Amino acid sequence: MSKPKVFEKPVGVKDYLPHAVSKLRTIERNVLDCMGRWGYRQILTPTIEYYDTVGVASATSDHKLFKLLNNRGTALVLRSDMTAPIARVVSSLLKDEAFPIRLSYHSNVFRTIEEEAGREAEFFQTGVELVGDASAEADAEVVALAIASLQAAGVAQFKFAMGHVGFLNGLFDEVLHGRSEDQETLKFCLLSRDYVGYRERIREWGLDAAEQQKLEGILRLRGGKEICEQALQLTGDEQTRASIEHLLEVWEALEAYGVSQHVLLDLTMIGDFSYYTGMTFEGYALELGSPVCSGGRYDNLLQQFGRPAPATGFALKTTRILDVVGDEDQEQIAVMTLNYTSQNRAQIFQEARALREAGNCVVTRYVEEDV
Amino acid sequence: MRDTLKVAMPKGRIYKQASALFREAGLPISTDFDDTRKLIIELPEANMEFIMAKPVDVPTYVEYGVADIGIVGKDVLMEENKDVYELLDLGIAPCRMSVIGLPDWKPVIHPRVATKYPNVASQYFRELGQQVDVIKLNGSIELAPLIGLADRIVDMVETGQTLRDNGLVEMEQIFSITSRLIANRVSYRMKNDAIQGLCDQLQKVIPDVSK
Structure with a gap:
C-alpha cells in the first residue's frame, strides 16, 4: 500500500465531530441511566488485556482480534467485547461479592475487519451482564432490559x-x-x-x-x-x-x-455455539442493515477465570444507533460571547462565571482597547 | 397491509427468468420491464420495488440493507461471500462452475489459473492442496489458455458451446449453479411476514432441482 495521505485514518475507525458526540453522549447517558434504574452498576476496564486470558476467552474469533506485543514480548489484545473483561473482574476483584451481580458498561471495542466490507474496527457498545443467575427469569430480565434500553436510546421501530x-x-x-x-x-x-x-x-x-x-x-x-x-x-x-x-x-x-x-421466537437463530450455552437473542432496528443488539446466556465463560457461574447479558451497538435516532432531543444551547479588555477583565470574568453557574454557555473574547 | 419489499434484481440474462418465475407465483409484474433501462421500478400492485443491479453487486445491496431481498447466482454468492440469508434455490439459470483447459493439458511447474472468480478458484485449489497463481480477468476468460496467459481457467459453463468453439475441454466441475433468493439479516426479521409469504408463493412454482 502507498503511504497514507495526511487526512487518512486506518480503515474502519471514525472521528466523531461535536454534533455526533453530543448525540452519542445523550444516547449513552439515557441508556446507562435506564440500566442503572434496573440495578446495574457501571464499570470500566482497561482497553488492553492479555491475549492468553481475555483474548482467548472472548467470543470473537481469533483472526478478528487486534493483537500486539508489549516490551517483554507478551501478547496483548485490544478488547473485542466487554463480556470477557467483566468475567475477569467478577472472578477476581469482585470474587467475594455474592451473586447475582449486575454490571453495566459503555466502552469502545475493537475488531479487525475485512477491507471494503464497510464494517467498523472500533465502535461503542453499551451493555449489561447478569452473573450468577441461571434462571429463565434472569434471561427474561436481560431481554426486557435490552428492549427498555433501545427505547431509552430513542429507537422507534425495532x-x-x-x-x-x-x-x-x-x-x-x-x-x-x-x-x-x-x-x-x-x-x-x-x-x-x-x-x-x-x-x-x-x-x-x-x-x-x-x-x-x-x-x-x-x-x-x-x-x-x-x-x-x-x-x-x-x-x-x-x-x-x-x-x-x-x-x-x-x-x-x-x-x-x-x-x-416486540419479540419473535426463531429456533434457527444461532450465535456462536462454542460460546453461547442457552437462550440467545438479537435486536434489529428498521432502516439498519445489521443488528443493533445481541446477547444471550454464556454459562461456560466464568469458569475460565476460576469462578464458575452462569451468566447472561447483551450489548447494544451504540454507534449504529446514532444512524437511526433523530436530532429532536438535542438541546441547542445558545452561546453567549462576552468581550473584555485588559481594563475590565476581572469584572467580565466574574460576570461570565455567574452566567455559567446559572447554566449558560459563555465564551469570553479579548478585544484591543480603543486608543 | 404488507411492507413494501425492496428487491435487488440482476439485470440481463437472469432478470427475464426471475420475473417470469415471480409472475408464475402470482405476482403482478408486467413484462413491460423486461427490457427497461430504468434503474428503479415501482410495483405498487405487488408491494415491491425492483432495484436493477449488476448481478455481481446484488449481494452487496442486500448485505447493506438498501435492498431487503435479492436474486443472484450461486457463483456470485460463492465469490462475494457476503453475510446474507440464502433462503431459496429458485432453480432458474442453471449452469456450473468448472475448471477448463486445453485437451492436451499436463501438470506444469508454475500453474496459473485465469478467472473472473479469484476467491472461488483460490479456495478450490487450496482444498486440493495445490498452490496456483490466480490471475483475475474481467471477460473472455477462454482466451487465457489459448494464448498462454494461464494453463487452466475457472469459469461458468452453461452449454459448453464457447468451449467447444475454442477447442477447450471441461476438466472438473466445482459446483453447480442456479439463482438464489437472498435476504438481508435485519429485513428477514423486520419484514418477516412479507418475505416468508413470498418464499411460500415461490416455493410452489420452483422447478424441483433435487430430482
Whole structure:
C-alpha cells in the first residue's frame, strides 16, 4: 500500500465531530441511566488485556482480534467485547461479592475487519451482564432490559428475535445421533444463514421422510409462543424439550413485563455455539442493515477465570444507533460571547462565571482597547 | 397491509427468468420491464420495488440493507461471500462452475489459473492442496489458455458451446449453479411476514432441482 495521505485514518475507525458526540453522549447517558434504574452498576476496564486470558476467552474469533506485543514480548489484545473483561473482574476483584451481580458498561471495542466490507474496527457498545443467575427469569430480565434500553436510546421501530442453542444441539443429536460431523455441517449452514445448503445436505443424506421433515421444518419455526408448541411436538429428546420449556418460561416472563409483542421466537437463530450455552437473542432496528443488539446466556465463560457461574447479558451497538435516532432531543444551547479588555477583565470574568453557574454557555473574547 | 419489499434484481440474462418465475407465483409484474433501462421500478400492485443491479453487486445491496431481498447466482454468492440469508434455490439459470483447459493439458511447474472468480478458484485449489497463481480477468476468460496467459481457467459453463468453439475441454466441475433468493439479516426479521409469504408463493412454482 502507498503511504497514507495526511487526512487518512486506518480503515474502519471514525472521528466523531461535536454534533455526533453530543448525540452519542445523550444516547449513552439515557441508556446507562435506564440500566442503572434496573440495578446495574457501571464499570470500566482497561482497553488492553492479555491475549492468553481475555483474548482467548472472548467470543470473537481469533483472526478478528487486534493483537500486539508489549516490551517483554507478551501478547496483548485490544478488547473485542466487554463480556470477557467483566468475567475477569467478577472472578477476581469482585470474587467475594455474592451473586447475582449486575454490571453495566459503555466502552469502545475493537475488531479487525475485512477491507471494503464497510464494517467498523472500533465502535461503542453499551451493555449489561447478569452473573450468577441461571434462571429463565434472569434471561427474561436481560431481554426486557435490552428492549427498555433501545427505547431509552430513542429507537422507534425495532424487533427482537430469540432462540436457544440447546434446541438445535438436542434436535440434531436426536436425528443424527453419533454423526457429529454432519451435525457440525448443519450448524455451519445455519450459522452462515445458508438455508439452501442446509436443505441440500439433508436431502443428500437420504434420511427417512419423517426425519427429513423434522430437520427442514425448523426453518419455519418463527413466530410467537405457538412456535414452542410446534417444536415440542417435533421431539422427545430431553435436552431439546428442556430448551423449549426454558424459552417458554422466558416468553411468559416477557409477557408479564408487557414487552413480548416486540419479540419473535426463531429456533434457527444461532450465535456462536462454542460460546453461547442457552437462550440467545438479537435486536434489529428498521432502516439498519445489521443488528443493533445481541446477547444471550454464556454459562461456560466464568469458569475460565476460576469462578464458575452462569451468566447472561447483551450489548447494544451504540454507534449504529446514532444512524437511526433523530436530532429532536438535542438541546441547542445558545452561546453567549462576552468581550473584555485588559481594563475590565476581572469584572467580565466574574460576570461570565455567574452566567455559567446559572447554566449558560459563555465564551469570553479579548478585544484591543480603543486608543 | 404488507411492507413494501425492496428487491435487488440482476439485470440481463437472469432478470427475464426471475420475473417470469415471480409472475408464475402470482405476482403482478408486467413484462413491460423486461427490457427497461430504468434503474428503479415501482410495483405498487405487488408491494415491491425492483432495484436493477449488476448481478455481481446484488449481494452487496442486500448485505447493506438498501435492498431487503435479492436474486443472484450461486457463483456470485460463492465469490462475494457476503453475510446474507440464502433462503431459496429458485432453480432458474442453471449452469456450473468448472475448471477448463486445453485437451492436451499436463501438470506444469508454475500453474496459473485465469478467472473472473479469484476467491472461488483460490479456495478450490487450496482444498486440493495445490498452490496456483490466480490471475483475475474481467471477460473472455477462454482466451487465457489459448494464448498462454494461464494453463487452466475457472469459469461458468452453461452449454459448453464457447468451449467447444475454442477447442477447450471441461476438466472438473466445482459446483453447480442456479439463482438464489437472498435476504438481508435485519429485513428477514423486520419484514418477516412479507418475505416468508413470498418464499411460500415461490416455493410452489420452483422447478424441483433435487430430482
